[in-house]
Amino acid sequence: MTTSTRGAKAPAVLVLEDGRTFHGRAYGAVGVTFGEAVFSTGMTGYQETLTDPSYHRQVVVMTAPHVGNTGVNDEDPESQRIWVAGYVVRDPARVSSNWRAKRSLDEELREQGVVGISGIDTRALTRHLRERGAMRVGIFSGNALPDAGTMLAEVRQAPEMSGADLSAEVATKEAYVVPAIGEKKFTVAAVDLGIKGMTPHRMAERGIEVHVLPATATAEDVYAVDPDGVFFSNGPGDPSTADGPVSVMKSVLERKTPLFGICFGNQILGRALGFGTYKLKYGHRGINQPVQDRTTGKVEVTAHNHGFAVDAPLDRVSDTPFGRAEVSHVCLNDDVVEGLQLLDQPAFSVQYHPEAAAGPHDAAYLFDRFVQLMEGQRA
Numbered sequence: 001m002t003t004s005t006r007g008a009k010a011p012a013v014l015v016l017e018d019g020r021t022f023h024g025r026a027y028g029a030v031g032v033t034f035g036e037a038v039f040s041t042g043m044t045g046y047q048e049t050l051t052d053p054s055y056h057r058q059v060v061v062m063t064a065p066h067v068g069n070t071g072v073n074d075e076d077p078e079s080q081r082i083w084v085a086g087y088v089v090r091d092p093a094r095v096s097s098n099w100r101a102k103r104s105l106d107e108e109l110r111e112q113g114v115v116g117i118s119g120i121d122t123r124a125l126t127r128h129l130r131e132r133g134a135m136r137v138g139i140f141s142g143n144a145l146p147d148a149g150t151m152l153a154e155v156r157q158a159p160e161m162s163g164a165d166l167s168a169e170v171a172t173k174e175a176y177v178v179p180a181i182g183e184k185k186f187t188v189a190a191v192d193l194g195i196k197g198m199t200p201h202r203m204a205e206r207g208i209e210v211h212v213l214p215a216t217a218t219a220e221d222v223y224a225v226d227p228d229g230v231f232f233s234n235g236p237g238d239p240s241t242a243d244g245p246v247s248v249m250k251s252v253l254e255r256k257t258p259l260f261g262i263c264f265g266n267q268i269l270g271r272a273l274g275f276g277t278y279k280l281k282y283g284h285r286g287i288n289q290p291v292q293d294r295t296t297g298k299v300e301v302t303a304h305n306h307g308f309a310v311d312a313p314l315d316r317v318s319d320t321p322f323g324r325a326e327v328s329h330v331c332l333n334d335d336v337v338e339g340l341q342l343l344d345q346p347a348f349s350v351q352y353h354p355e356a357a358a359g360p361h362d363a364a365y366l367f368d369r370f371v372q373l374m375e376g377q378r379a
């Protein structure tokens with residue numbers, strides 16, 4: 001059991017770009033931070049959220065009122081560091097209790113220099129973001145805060161998420177290999193646009209040796225590993241900026257190599273097929289989103305983290321430069337495109353997170369589908 005450092009926390013203020021302001025106390029590091037304010041509806045899995053590189057430059061508001069109960073362990077992070085730009089919770093746990101906990105969440109945020117705020121009405125903030133949409137935000141903490149006008153001006157100078165090209169900032173600089181667990185059956189080239197650690201692990205569990213390549217990998221780099229399949233990962237930023245990965249994906253589609261994409265990878269497949277992408281009003285983030293697999297009719301409960309989506313028709317098969325394509329998965333809350341599948345070659349993608357870290361494991365079958373595509377290509 002770890003008890004957080006007690007004592008009065010410095011005052012903190014959260015300022016949205018439309019001027020709405022919330023007053024609370026510092027949580028984690030004391031200082032100033034800016035980002036895009038988004039909310040996550042996961043009641044658990046905060047370590048996976050904090051360390052998901054797709055949250056780079058986002059200030060995450062937790063809708064669950066009590067956060068930090070199970071502390072921080074060394075097993076659950078999805079990458080080497082916390083990526084969120086800031087963290088907003090209503091009521092942080094004063095005591096963390098779990099057999100795996102090594103330290104408190106407050107301590108971890110402080111050690112990693114992540115500025116947060118607690119003690120604010122996160123329900124009111126979430127309702128505001130749902131009505132007005134995701135927007136820029138600043139958190140200011142400490143005993144000497146700037147005046148309200150200065151804080152608001154600084155928030156309005158922060159960069160927007162639309163138009164942000166961020167993959168190269170979070171992805172590996174050097175290629176590395178995640179070995180297959182057990183007998184090696186396939187080799188996959190995985191283009192890292194902000195990959196979560198669980199994703200190569202889910203492939204390795206299925207006998208795949210995963211060659212994780214930097215975001216700047218070219219088609220030559222991909223084919224240099226002689227892959228049976230190619231994977232494009234999740235990642236932060238606006239998919240309309242990802243021209244490099246889109247052109248690499250087009251080369252993969254031209255060669256008809258089995259292809260799988262997750263999240264940013266789904267948006268890149270959308271663009272490679274000629275569809276547009278657009279920014280959602282407030283996005284999907286959490287581990288309780290209902291999605292229907294239209295190829296089987298089954299509904300699955302899934303983990304999401306996306307602020308953009310693919311603009312593809314739900315009601316018909318589309319003709320694309322790579323043959324016929326259809327929307328394979330759809331979100332049952334709002335009909336947003338959650339998956340794409342090609343009908344004339346082995347390629348598909350989903351907008352959500354079958355690696356399930358955190359989240360329900362309903363969608364794990366998608367990794368098996370990728371294996372089947374690679375088996376089919378060999379047969």
Ligand SMILES: NC(=O)CC[C@H](N)C(=O)O
Binds near residue numbers: 054262263265305307
């Ligand atoms: N998790 C992801 O890959 C997110 C993709 C993209 N950055 C979005 O917000 O939609």
